[in-house]
Amino acid sequence: MHKTIEKKDIIIALASTALLSLNVVTSKIGVDHFPPFLFAALRFLTCAPFLYFFPIRDISMKDLLLISLCIGFLYLGGINFALYSGVSAGITILFAQLSVFITILLSAVFLKDIPKFNQLAGIFVGFIGIFVICLVKGFAANTLGMLALFISAFAYAVGTLLVKRANSNPFALNIWVASISVLPTLFISLLFEGNILETLSSTTLSQWGTVLFAGLGSMLLAGAGWTYLVNKYTLSSISPFRLLTPVFGIIFAVIILRESYPLAMWIGASLVMGGLVITQLKFPYSSMNIRLRRKMSLQRHVLILKRKP
Numbered sequence: 001m002h003k004t005i006e007k008k009d010i011i012i013a014l015a016s017t018a019l020l021s022l023n024v025v026t027s028k029i030g031v032d033h034f035p036p037f038l039f040a041a042l043r044f045l046t047c048a049p050f051l052y053f054f055p056i057r058d059i060s061m062k063d064l065l066l067i068s069l070c071i072g073f074l075y076l077g078g079i080n081f082a083l084y085s086g087v088s089a090g091i092t093i094l095f096a097q098l099s100v101f102i103t104i105l106l107s108a109v110f111l112k113d114i115p116k117f118n119q120l121a122g123i124f125v126g127f128i129g130i131f132v133i134c135l136v137k138g139f140a141a142n143t144l145g146m147l148a149l150f151i152s153a154f155a156y157a158v159g160t161l162l163v164k165r166a167n168s169n170p171f172a173l174n175i176w177v178a179s180i181s182v183l184p185t186l187f188i189s190l191l192f193e194g195n196i197l198e199t200l201s202s203t204t205l206s207q208w209g210t211v212l213f214a215g216l217g218s219m220l221l222a223g224a225g226w227t228y229l230v231n232k233y234t235l236s237s238i239s240p241f242r243l244l245t246p247v248f249g250i251i252f253a254v255i256i257l258r259e260s261y262p263l264a265m266w267i268g269a270s271l272v273m274g275g276l277v278i279t280q281l282k283f284p285y286s287s288m289n290i291r292l293r294r295k296m297s298l299q300r301h302v303l304i305l306k307r308k309p
Helices: 007-030 036-045 048-053 061-084 089-110 117-137 143-166 170-192 196-201 205-232 235-256 263-280 287-307
Strands: none
Touching: 007 061, 007 205, 007 235, 036 061, 036 170, 036 205, 048 170, 061 089, 061 143, 061 170, 089 117, 089 143, 089 235, 117 235, 117 263, 143 205, 143 235, 170 205, 205 235, 235 263
């Protein structure tokens, strides 16, 4: 059953998406200095000190490890690798949003969460807007980077379904997922990314700032906010909010990096916003409601006929 999103939760969705978007900007700065998996390991490590304050008891170790593998290692590691390997921001944004479609598809198959027509229409409009944004940003890519993005999008969708099934404490889950993800990402970094001690010794204060924000601002706050929403609402109703990531990204790039964008970019952003509005509209005479009304009317006629002598 679809549940109308409360106003306070819409604010949480917008705030979480804004933090995730700001993380894309800071992560791009971060991977200019740190190798991708070292950057991921460091951001995860910032959450580890909170383990003592947020014990987790309402989830199996198997599910916790699977969520850590999908969202911690494959999703974030894949995006960092793609950015580091030279994949353009446009391609990265486009494929990150594919996780919305994959999430809704998997949710329909495994959770019987069938999206409404207006949700599908809104997502379609929003994706057209994202495509327009990507046309402006460019489509430079490479084979390994593209493969990493495909894997990261699918891993995020699977991880989101696992989070929905676990229905665990949002803060505790994200802290434990981050802490568990430190080991595999650090292992990959030690194997393939050269002398990490040399990288760490040359890190500036502002570069450490990108690590702290990626861990505490994005992984902890935004991640916990999003987990709370996933636990409370159907995935088909909440997932479209992630389409706002590139819109907030444009806004932060203008404010922080003093970038300017052509009219086409703002048209694309407007389409994304319009698509999101469509997903949240109520249509009392949708096809599903019409079928339900017809069924109820038929039942009333049958009862009337049975009552007649």
